[in-house]
Amino acid sequence: MERYEIRLSGSGGQGIITAAIILAEAAGIYDGKFVCQTQSYGPEARGGASKAEVVISDVEIDYPKAVKPDLLLAMNQKACDTYLFDMKPTGVLIVDSTLVKQLPTTRAVSLPFTRIARETFGKEFVANIIALAALVALTGVVSPSSLEAAVLARVPPGTEDMNRKALEAGIDAARQHLAQPTDTMIDADSLDE
Amino acid sequence: MERYEIRLSGSGGQGIITAAIILAEAAGIYDGKFVCQTQSYGPEARGGASKAEVVISDVEIDYPKAVKPDLLLAMNQKACDTYLFDMKPTGVLIVDSTLVKQLPTTRAVSLPFTRIARETFGKEFVANIIALAALVALTGVVSPSSLEAAVLARVPPGTEDMNRKALEAGIDAARQHLAQPTDTMIDADSLDE
Numbered sequence: 149m150e151r152y153e154i155r156l157s158g159s160g161g162q163g164i165i166t167a168a169i170i171l172a173e174a175a176g177i178y179d180g181k182f183v184c185q186t187q188s189y190g191p192e193a194r195g196g197a198s199k200a201e202v203v204i205s206d207v208e209i210d211y212p213k214a215v216k217p218d219l220l221l222a223m224n225q226k227a228c229d230t231y232l233f234d235m236k237p238t239g240v241l242i243v244d245s246t247l248v249k250q251l252p253t254t255r256a257v258s259l260p261f262t263r264i265a266r267e268t269f270g271k272e273f274v275a276n277i278i279a280l281a282a283l284v285a286l287t288g289v290v291s292p293s294s295l296e297a298a299v300l301a302r303v304p305p306g307t308e309d310m311n312r313k314a315l316e317a318g319i320d321a322a323r324q325h326l327a328q329p330t331d332t333m334i335d336a337d338s339l340d341e
Numbered sequence: 342m343e344r345y346e347i348r349l350s351g352s353g354g355q356g357i358i359t360a361a362i363i364l365a366e367a368a369g370i371y372d373g374k375f376v377c378q379t380q381s382y383g384p385e386a387r388g389g390a391s392k393a394e395v396v397i398s399d400v401e402i403d404y405p406k407a408v409k410p411d412l413l414l415a416m417n418q419k420a421c422d423t424y425l426f427d428m429k430p431t432g433v434l435i436v437d438s439t440l441v442k443q444l445p446t447t448r449a450v451s452l453p454f455t456r457i458a459r460e461t462f463g464k465e466f467v468a469n470i471i472a473l474a475a476l477v478a479l480t481g482v483v484s485p486s487s488l489e490a491a492v493l494a495r496v497p498p499g500t501e502d503m504n505r506k507a508l509e510a511g512i513d514a515a516r517q518h519l520a521q522p523t524d525t526m527i528d529a530d531s532l533d534e
Contacts, residue, residue, distance in 0.1 A: 165362060169380075176382020183382040186405055187362075189369020190376075212379055212405055304497055 153214035157199040158223025163276030168200035175204045178294035184212030197227040274314040281318025346407035350392040351416025356469030361393030368397045371487030377405030390420040467507040474511025
Protein backbone atom coordinates (compact mmCIF):
# COMPACT_ATOMS: atom_id res chain seq x y z
CA MET A 149 0.00 0.00 0.00
CA GLU A 150 1.89 3.04 -1.27
CA ARG A 151 -0.52 5.74 -0.11
CA TYR A 152 -4.20 5.36 0.68
CA GLU A 153 -6.29 8.44 1.45
CA ILE A 154 -9.50 8.28 3.48
CA ARG A 155 -11.88 11.14 4.14
CA LEU A 156 -14.62 10.79 6.76
CA SER A 157 -17.27 13.49 6.60
CA GLY A 158 -20.50 14.49 8.27
CA SER A 159 -21.80 17.03 10.74
CA GLY A 160 -20.21 18.05 14.03
CA GLY A 161 -21.98 15.67 16.38
CA GLN A 162 -21.55 12.51 14.31
CA GLY A 163 -18.21 11.46 15.75
CA ILE A 164 -16.23 11.97 12.56
CA ILE A 165 -13.01 13.01 14.29
CA THR A 166 -13.24 10.18 16.81
CA ALA A 167 -13.73 7.72 13.94
CA ALA A 168 -10.69 9.12 12.15
CA ILE A 169 -8.52 8.83 15.25
CA ILE A 170 -9.63 5.24 15.80
CA LEU A 171 -8.91 4.35 12.19
CA ALA A 172 -5.51 6.06 12.38
CA GLU A 173 -4.62 4.21 15.58
CA ALA A 174 -5.76 0.89 14.10
CA ALA A 175 -3.45 1.44 11.13
CA GLY A 176 -0.55 3.11 12.94
CA ILE A 177 -0.37 1.47 16.35
CA TYR A 178 -1.86 -1.96 15.67
CA ASP A 179 -1.12 -2.57 11.96
CA GLY A 180 2.27 -0.84 12.13
CA LYS A 181 1.79 1.42 9.09
CA PHE A 182 2.78 5.02 8.65
CA VAL A 183 -0.29 7.19 9.27
CA CYS A 184 -1.17 10.88 9.32
CA GLN A 185 -4.51 12.01 10.70
CA THR A 186 -5.70 15.57 10.21
CA GLN A 187 -8.60 17.93 10.57
CA SER A 188 -8.82 21.50 9.44
CA TYR A 189 -11.07 24.31 10.53
CA GLY A 190 -11.60 27.50 8.62
CA PRO A 191 -13.65 30.58 9.45
CA GLU A 192 -16.68 28.62 8.14
CA ALA A 193 -16.19 25.89 10.78
CA ARG A 194 -19.37 26.66 12.71
CA GLY A 195 -21.98 24.28 11.26
CA GLY A 196 -21.86 22.69 7.84
CA ALA A 197 -20.02 19.61 6.71
CA SER A 198 -16.94 18.66 8.69
CA LYS A 199 -14.23 16.24 7.65
CA ALA A 200 -11.39 14.31 9.17
CA GLU A 201 -8.75 12.56 7.11
CA VAL A 202 -6.48 9.57 7.46
CA VAL A 203 -3.58 8.86 5.13
CA ILE A 204 -2.10 5.36 5.43
CA SER A 205 1.11 4.21 3.81
CA ASP A 206 3.77 1.54 3.94
CA VAL A 207 6.37 4.25 3.50
CA GLU A 208 6.88 7.58 5.24
CA ILE A 209 4.24 10.17 4.40
CA ASP A 210 5.33 13.48 2.93
CA TYR A 211 2.07 15.43 2.69
CA PRO A 212 -0.31 14.57 5.56
CA LYS A 213 -3.64 15.60 4.03
CA ALA A 214 -5.84 13.81 1.51
CA VAL A 215 -5.44 15.16 -2.00
CA LYS A 216 -7.66 12.73 -3.96
CA PRO A 217 -9.38 10.41 -1.47
CA ASP A 218 -9.44 6.70 -2.31
CA LEU A 219 -12.31 6.30 0.14
CA LEU A 220 -15.00 8.76 1.17
CA LEU A 221 -17.46 8.15 3.99
CA ALA A 222 -20.33 10.65 3.89
CA MET A 223 -22.54 10.58 6.97
CA ASN A 224 -24.99 13.21 5.70
CA GLN A 225 -26.20 14.77 2.47
CA LYS A 226 -24.18 17.96 2.71
CA ALA A 227 -20.95 16.05 3.27
CA CYS A 228 -21.73 13.83 0.29
CA ASP A 229 -22.50 16.80 -1.95
CA THR A 230 -19.45 18.76 -0.76
CA TYR A 231 -16.75 16.14 -0.91
CA LEU A 232 -17.78 13.79 -3.72
CA PHE A 233 -15.94 15.66 -6.43
CA ASP A 234 -12.55 15.49 -4.73
CA MET A 235 -12.56 11.71 -4.86
CA LYS A 236 -10.28 9.64 -7.01
CA PRO A 237 -12.31 8.49 -10.06
CA THR A 238 -11.87 4.88 -8.92
CA GLY A 239 -12.55 5.75 -5.28
CA VAL A 240 -15.05 4.05 -3.00
CA LEU A 241 -17.99 6.09 -1.72
CA ILE A 242 -19.82 4.87 1.40
CA VAL A 243 -22.83 6.83 2.60
CA ASP A 244 -25.18 6.69 5.56
CA SER A 245 -28.48 6.05 3.79
CA THR A 246 -30.40 7.30 6.83
CA LEU A 247 -29.23 10.83 6.05
CA VAL A 248 -28.08 10.71 2.42
CA LYS A 249 -31.18 10.43 0.27
CA GLN A 250 -29.80 11.73 -3.01
CA LEU A 251 -27.10 9.36 -4.18
CA PRO A 252 -24.69 10.94 -6.64
CA THR A 253 -23.72 7.60 -8.24
CA THR A 254 -25.17 4.12 -8.43
CA ARG A 255 -21.90 2.65 -7.25
CA ALA A 256 -22.15 4.24 -3.82
CA VAL A 257 -22.33 1.79 -0.96
CA SER A 258 -25.44 2.94 0.87
CA LEU A 259 -26.02 1.57 4.38
CA PRO A 260 -28.28 2.88 7.16
CA PHE A 261 -25.66 3.43 9.88
CA THR A 262 -27.68 5.93 11.88
CA ARG A 263 -30.88 3.87 11.67
CA ILE A 264 -29.02 0.75 12.85
CA ALA A 265 -27.54 2.77 15.72
CA ARG A 266 -30.94 4.08 16.73
CA GLU A 267 -32.86 0.82 16.35
CA THR A 268 -30.27 -1.57 17.77
CA PHE A 269 -28.68 0.55 20.48
CA GLY A 270 -31.09 3.44 21.04
CA LYS A 271 -28.08 5.73 20.60
CA GLU A 272 -27.40 7.47 17.31
CA PHE A 273 -23.87 8.39 18.35
CA VAL A 274 -22.60 4.83 17.80
CA ALA A 275 -23.33 5.22 14.08
CA ASN A 276 -19.69 6.22 13.61
CA ILE A 277 -18.43 2.90 14.98
CA ILE A 278 -20.93 0.92 12.90
CA ALA A 279 -19.79 2.84 9.82
CA LEU A 280 -16.11 2.21 10.62
CA ALA A 281 -16.70 -1.51 10.93
CA ALA A 282 -18.56 -1.64 7.61
CA LEU A 283 -15.89 0.47 5.92
CA VAL A 284 -13.14 -1.85 7.14
CA ALA A 285 -15.12 -4.98 6.20
CA LEU A 286 -15.67 -3.63 2.67
CA THR A 287 -12.19 -2.27 1.98
CA GLY A 288 -9.77 -4.14 4.26
CA VAL A 289 -7.90 -0.89 4.82
CA VAL A 290 -6.97 -2.07 8.32
CA SER A 291 -7.29 -5.52 9.84
CA PRO A 292 -10.55 -6.18 11.73
CA SER A 293 -8.66 -7.12 14.90
CA SER A 294 -6.69 -3.86 14.79
CA LEU A 295 -9.92 -1.93 14.39
CA GLU A 296 -11.44 -3.65 17.40
CA ALA A 297 -8.33 -3.02 19.53
CA ALA A 298 -8.28 0.65 18.53
CA VAL A 299 -11.98 1.11 19.24
CA LEU A 300 -11.76 -0.48 22.68
CA ALA A 301 -8.70 1.61 23.59
CA ARG A 302 -10.35 4.90 22.64
CA VAL A 303 -14.03 4.68 23.72
CA PRO A 304 -15.13 5.75 27.23
CA PRO A 305 -14.75 3.09 29.94
CA GLY A 306 -17.98 1.18 30.44
CA THR A 307 -19.03 1.40 26.76
CA GLU A 308 -16.80 -1.43 25.52
CA ASP A 309 -19.62 -3.97 25.19
CA MET A 310 -21.87 -1.64 23.25
CA ASN A 311 -19.00 -0.72 20.95
CA ARG A 312 -18.10 -4.35 20.38
CA LYS A 313 -21.71 -4.98 19.33
CA ALA A 314 -21.65 -1.86 17.15
CA LEU A 315 -18.63 -3.30 15.33
CA GLU A 316 -20.53 -6.55 14.74
CA ALA A 317 -23.55 -4.62 13.47
CA GLY A 318 -21.34 -2.79 10.98
CA ILE A 319 -19.77 -6.00 9.73
CA ASP A 320 -23.25 -7.52 9.33
CA ALA A 321 -24.41 -4.49 7.34
CA ALA A 322 -21.39 -4.80 5.06
CA ARG A 323 -22.11 -8.52 4.53
CA GLN A 324 -25.71 -7.77 3.59
CA HIS A 325 -24.47 -5.21 1.09
CA LEU A 326 -22.10 -7.73 -0.45
CA ALA A 327 -24.97 -10.23 -0.76
CA GLN A 328 -26.96 -7.81 -2.93
CA PRO A 329 -27.14 -8.13 -6.74
CA THR A 330 -23.82 -7.18 -8.29
CA ASP A 331 -24.93 -3.96 -10.01
CA THR A 332 -25.05 -2.24 -6.62
CA MET A 333 -21.70 -3.61 -5.49
CA ILE A 334 -18.37 -1.83 -5.38
CA ASP A 335 -16.73 -2.64 -8.68
CA ALA A 336 -13.67 -0.49 -8.97
CA ASP A 337 -12.26 -2.51 -11.88
CA SER A 338 -15.10 -1.49 -14.16
CA LEU A 339 -14.17 2.14 -13.62
CA ASP A 340 -10.82 1.87 -15.30
CA GLU A 341 -12.49 1.58 -18.71
CA MET B 342 -1.07 35.94 14.12
CA GLU B 343 0.62 34.80 10.93
CA ARG B 344 1.29 31.19 11.92
CA TYR B 345 1.57 29.79 15.44
CA GLU B 346 2.63 26.18 15.94
CA ILE B 347 1.76 24.18 19.05
CA ARG B 348 2.94 20.70 19.90
CA LEU B 349 1.33 18.78 22.76
CA SER B 350 3.26 15.69 23.83
CA GLY B 351 3.12 12.93 26.40
CA SER B 352 2.28 9.25 26.65
CA GLY B 353 -0.71 7.47 25.15
CA GLY B 354 -3.13 7.69 28.06
CA GLN B 355 -2.60 11.35 28.90
CA GLY B 356 -5.25 12.75 26.59
CA ILE B 357 -2.86 14.55 24.27
CA ILE B 358 -4.97 14.09 21.15
CA THR B 359 -8.17 15.14 22.93
CA ALA B 360 -6.38 18.26 24.18
CA ALA B 361 -5.20 19.08 20.66
CA ILE B 362 -8.70 18.68 19.22
CA ILE B 363 -10.17 20.91 21.91
CA LEU B 364 -7.53 23.57 21.29
CA ALA B 365 -8.10 23.35 17.52
CA GLU B 366 -11.86 23.68 17.95
CA ALA B 367 -11.42 26.63 20.32
CA ALA B 368 -9.30 28.41 17.72
CA GLY B 369 -11.14 27.29 14.59
CA ILE B 370 -14.80 27.11 15.57
CA TYR B 371 -15.01 29.66 18.38
CA ASP B 372 -12.20 32.12 17.63
CA GLY B 373 -12.74 31.89 13.85
CA LYS B 374 -9.08 31.30 12.90
CA PHE B 375 -7.68 28.94 10.32
CA VAL B 376 -6.51 25.78 12.09
CA CYS B 377 -4.93 22.45 11.16
CA GLN B 378 -4.74 19.66 13.73
CA THR B 379 -2.63 16.58 13.07
CA GLN B 380 -1.22 13.46 14.58
CA SER B 381 1.16 11.02 12.99
CA TYR B 382 1.91 7.42 13.80
CA GLY B 383 4.94 5.53 12.60
CA PRO B 384 5.94 1.90 13.07
CA GLU B 385 7.29 2.96 16.50
CA ALA B 386 3.82 4.14 17.62
CA ARG B 387 3.36 1.48 20.28
CA GLY B 388 4.52 3.12 23.52
CA GLY B 389 6.93 6.02 23.81
CA ALA B 390 6.24 9.70 23.46
CA SER B 391 3.23 10.67 21.38
CA LYS B 392 2.45 14.10 20.00
CA ALA B 393 -0.46 16.00 18.55
CA GLU B 394 -0.09 19.32 16.82
CA VAL B 395 -2.19 22.41 16.23
CA VAL B 396 -1.27 25.13 13.75
CA ILE B 397 -3.26 28.35 14.11
CA SER B 398 -3.20 31.21 11.64
CA ASP B 399 -5.10 34.30 10.54
CA VAL B 400 -4.50 33.26 6.95
CA GLU B 401 -4.95 29.95 5.14
CA ILE B 402 -2.48 27.28 6.19
CA ASP B 403 -0.29 25.70 3.55
CA TYR B 404 1.60 23.02 5.48
CA PRO B 405 -0.53 21.53 8.30
CA LYS B 406 2.21 20.17 10.58
CA ALA B 407 4.42 21.97 13.08
CA VAL B 408 7.89 22.63 11.71
CA LYS B 409 9.39 24.69 14.57
CA PRO B 410 6.87 24.80 17.44
CA ASP B 411 6.27 28.15 19.11
CA LEU B 412 4.83 26.30 22.08
CA LEU B 413 5.62 22.85 23.43
CA LEU B 414 3.66 21.14 26.18
CA ALA B 415 5.52 18.11 27.55
CA MET B 416 3.44 15.94 29.86
CA ASN B 417 6.26 13.49 30.66
CA GLN B 418 10.04 13.27 30.67
CA LYS B 419 10.39 11.34 27.44
CA ALA B 420 8.23 13.81 25.54
CA CYS B 421 10.28 16.69 26.93
CA ASP B 422 13.56 15.04 26.00
CA THR B 423 12.33 14.03 22.54
CA TYR B 424 10.69 17.21 21.35
CA LEU B 425 12.61 20.03 23.03
CA PHE B 426 15.14 20.42 20.26
CA ASP B 427 12.56 21.03 17.53
CA MET B 428 11.31 24.14 19.28
CA LYS B 429 11.76 27.64 17.99
CA PRO B 430 14.63 29.22 19.98
CA THR B 431 12.18 31.78 21.39
CA GLY B 432 9.49 29.16 21.97
CA VAL B 433 7.61 28.57 25.20
CA LEU B 434 8.10 25.24 27.00
CA ILE B 435 5.45 24.13 29.49
CA VAL B 436 6.02 20.87 31.37
CA ASP B 437 4.06 18.76 33.83
CA SER B 438 6.38 18.88 36.85
CA THR B 439 4.73 15.77 38.29
CA LEU B 440 6.37 13.70 35.55
CA VAL B 441 9.16 15.91 34.20
CA LYS B 442 11.90 15.97 36.83
CA GLN B 443 14.83 16.94 34.66
CA LEU B 444 14.19 20.39 33.24
CA PRO B 445 16.22 21.12 30.11
CA THR B 446 16.13 24.90 30.62
CA THR B 447 15.44 27.28 33.49
CA ARG B 448 12.89 29.13 31.41
CA ALA B 449 10.53 26.17 31.27
CA VAL B 450 7.16 26.77 32.89
CA SER B 451 6.89 23.86 35.27
CA LEU B 452 3.48 23.15 36.80
CA PRO B 453 2.19 19.97 38.49
CA PHE B 454 -0.80 19.22 36.22
CA THR B 455 -1.04 15.54 37.07
CA ARG B 456 -0.65 16.12 40.81
CA ILE B 457 -3.38 18.79 40.75
CA ALA B 458 -5.61 16.38 38.83
CA ARG B 459 -4.99 13.61 41.33
CA GLU B 460 -5.29 15.71 44.49
CA THR B 461 -8.18 17.95 43.45
CA PHE B 462 -10.27 15.56 41.36
CA GLY B 463 -8.98 12.08 42.21
CA LYS B 464 -8.67 11.55 38.45
CA GLU B 465 -5.34 11.92 36.71
CA PHE B 466 -6.98 11.98 33.28
CA VAL B 467 -8.18 15.57 33.75
CA ALA B 468 -4.55 16.70 33.80
CA ASN B 469 -4.85 17.45 30.08
CA ILE B 470 -7.67 19.96 30.67
CA ILE B 471 -5.80 21.60 33.55
CA ALA B 472 -2.72 21.88 31.32
CA LEU B 473 -4.77 23.37 28.47
CA ALA B 474 -6.23 26.04 30.74
CA ALA B 475 -2.78 26.97 32.06
CA LEU B 476 -1.33 27.03 28.56
CA VAL B 477 -4.08 29.36 27.35
CA ALA B 478 -3.80 31.59 30.43
CA LEU B 479 -0.03 31.91 29.91
CA THR B 480 0.03 32.42 26.14
CA GLY B 481 -3.40 33.75 25.12
CA VAL B 482 -3.24 31.55 22.04
CA VAL B 483 -7.05 31.24 22.13
CA SER B 484 -9.55 33.20 24.18
CA PRO B 485 -10.49 31.69 27.56
CA SER B 486 -14.19 31.67 26.68
CA SER B 487 -13.49 29.81 23.43
CA LEU B 488 -11.46 27.25 25.34
CA GLU B 489 -14.29 26.68 27.79
CA ALA B 490 -16.85 26.35 24.99
CA ALA B 491 -14.65 23.86 23.14
CA VAL B 492 -14.00 21.80 26.28
CA LEU B 493 -17.68 21.59 27.18
CA ALA B 494 -18.63 20.60 23.63
CA ARG B 495 -16.08 17.78 23.46
CA VAL B 496 -16.01 16.09 26.91
CA PRO B 497 -18.39 13.21 27.77
CA PRO B 498 -21.87 14.27 28.96
CA GLY B 499 -22.03 14.39 32.75
CA THR B 500 -18.42 15.53 33.16
CA GLU B 501 -19.02 19.20 32.36
CA ASP B 502 -18.81 20.37 36.00
CA MET B 503 -15.57 18.56 36.68
CA ASN B 504 -14.06 19.91 33.48
CA ARG B 505 -15.15 23.45 34.30
CA LYS B 506 -13.38 23.10 37.65
CA ALA B 507 -10.34 21.63 35.92
CA LEU B 508 -10.17 24.74 33.74
CA GLU B 509 -10.28 26.93 36.85
CA ALA B 510 -7.53 24.86 38.48
CA GLY B 511 -5.34 25.33 35.42
CA ILE B 512 -5.88 29.08 35.38
CA ASP B 513 -5.03 29.22 39.11
CA ALA B 514 -1.82 27.26 38.51
CA ALA B 515 -0.83 29.67 35.75
CA ARG B 516 -1.51 32.67 38.03
CA GLN B 517 0.66 31.18 40.75
CA HIS B 518 3.44 30.71 38.24
CA LEU B 519 3.16 34.32 37.13
CA ALA B 520 3.38 35.43 40.76
CA GLN B 521 6.78 33.76 41.17
CA PRO B 522 10.10 35.69 41.02
CA THR B 523 10.81 36.83 37.48
CA ASP B 524 13.82 34.59 36.81
CA THR B 525 11.49 31.61 36.46
CA MET B 526 9.00 33.44 34.25
CA ILE B 527 8.61 33.19 30.53
CA ASP B 528 10.80 35.92 29.12
CA ALA B 529 10.95 35.43 25.40
CA ASP B 530 12.40 38.91 24.78
CA SER B 531 15.63 38.06 26.57
CA LEU B 532 16.17 35.23 24.10
CA ASP B 533 16.59 37.46 21.13
CA GLU B 534 19.99 38.62 22.35
